[in-house]
Amino acid sequence: MLRPETETDEPAAKLICIIDHARQTKELADKLAGLGYATVDLQHDMPPENCLAVIIGHSIDPELKLAQVMSAYHPVILVGEEQGFAANLAAVRAGVRASLALPLDMVELGAWLTSLSQSETKPYSIMVVDDDEIAAQTYGLALEAAGMEATIVTDAVKACDEINRCAPDLVLMDMNMPTADGLEVASVMRLSRKNLSLPIVFLSAEKDMERQREARKIGGDDFISKPVDLEGLASLIAIRAERARALRQVMDRDSLTGLLNHARFKDRVADELGRSRRTGSTFSLCLLDLDHFKRVNDTHGHLCGDRVLRTLAHSLQGTLRQTDVIARYGGEEFAVLLVGTDATRAQIVMDKVRTSFEQLKFDGPETSFSVTVSVGVSSEQMGSSVEGLIGRADEALYIAKDNGRNRVVIAPTLQARSA
Known part of the structure; x- marks a missing residue:
């Protein structure tokens, strides 16, 4: 059995089990490798516990008996030419999670696998701010009994610092506190741009409607x-x-890829930089750029270019850990924050992404093609600000491009630059 992944581990390959004819299994395994997934050819054994999904070819299991058995233990994805209502109804009755048509759309498959790997939703994180410790603990226990995580803060002065530490989904706050009342604390929280959309629910015996309106x-x-x-x-x-x-998902995410957007990524880098200063933790920042992407759009069309962008997003999500932060930084550029990872190990991880992605074949209107990616890496030791770290990664990316593309380069140290 695999041990739980930690921040300092290199990403463990997510495992997909395949039940199909030999040729189809080989083709599918090659495509999944490009998305960052490991595969097992499963014919007679049950899938291992760490299996993310079982992909079954409809032609090898026409009566869906295997699908019905496997779906009791793992999500099943059915692949085949039968896609009518009757076929899909039979798939539903067999417990199949997704049914994909041939020829296989790798963007759609990647989206399904990404959603399965993220299906364990984190409990809602609630910060309770109340100077009455007994009351605060009572509210916290009620929230935890309902499956949420509660952080108790009894000193209003510490509330804003605690927000940066625990990043709650919602703040539950008493109106009447001795150091500063709830309205004042909420106003202080709202001074930070990233807290403008943070929900604040007030608790109080206050009956004054004007006070409530305020x-x-x-x-x-x-x-x-x-x-x-x-x-x-x-x-x-x-x-x-x-x-x-749900609202934050819309506000913080890129509409094409579903990854974090530029602004939210920079917020996450700022949070991680602050944590690094407090605790001495390490992290790396990587900028990725698709090589000759304009040529892809000009030759194969923008719809094909969009498929390449979405596929790289799925490849990053398939390869990296849940603790890592992935964003579409703009255009054909992506950004990754590798938590607990120094620059040397980040280079190894990104090279795995690079080599996997270049194996993929994309179908254009007239011909198939592949795309490579260049990567620049910086670490927390290379800059004292978010912009500084991004600038160093961008410098390394420029070096990668200038040296022939399709490579991963670590930003030179300050000593090397001045030599």
């Missing part, structure tokens, strides 16, 4: 009067947190 005016999303029904509180907070997380 709370909503400064960005309070709801106002709950004391005494509180704990079960109702947990239900309301879960609904608010779910809505906030």
Whole structure:
């Protein structure tokens, strides 16, 4: 059995089991390798526990008996030419999670595998701010009993620092506290741009409607009067947190690839840089650029270019860890934050992405083609600011391009540059 992955581990390849005829199995395994997945040709044995999904060829399992057995233990993806309603209904009854037509669309398969690898949703993180420790603990226990994670803060002065540490989905805050009241604390939180969309729910025995309106005016999303029904509180907070997380997905994500956007990535780098200064932790920042991408668009069309972009996104998601941060930085450029990884190991990880991706074949309107990627790497030791780190990675990317493309380059040290 595989041990749990930690921040300092290199990414463990996600495992896909294939049940199909030999030739189709080989072709599919090659394509999945380009997306960063390891494969096992599974004919008679049960899949190992760490299997992410089982892909079954419909032609080898026409009655879906294997699919029905496998779906009790792992997500099953059915691949075949039968795609009518009757065939899909039979697949649903056999417990199949997805049914893909031939010839296989690697973007669609990549999207399914990405969603399966991310299907274990993190519990909602709620920060409870209340100077009454007993009350705060009571609310926290009610939230945890409902499957959420609760962080208790009894000193209003520390609330803003705690937000940066735990990045909650929602803040549940008492209105009346001695150091600063809830409205003041909320206003301080809103001074930071990244907290403008953070939901804040106020708790208070306050009956003054004008006071409640004031709370909503400064960005309070709801106002709950004391005494509180704990079960109702947990239900309301879960609904608010779910809505906030969905909204954040829209605001923070690139619409084409589903990756983080440019602005949110820089926020995450700033958070990690702050953590590194506090704890001495290491991280690396990588900029990736598709080589000769304009030629892809000009020769094969922009729709084909979009497929290349989405496929690289799925390849990064398939290869890297859940703790790593992946973004579309702009155009054909991507950015990756490798947590707990120094520059030397980051180069190894990115080279794995590079070599896997160049194996993929894309089908253009008239001919198939492949695409390579160049990568520049910097680490937390190479800059004291977000812009500095990005600049060093960009410098390394330029060197990679200038030296022939399709390579991974670590930014030169300050000593080497001045030599």
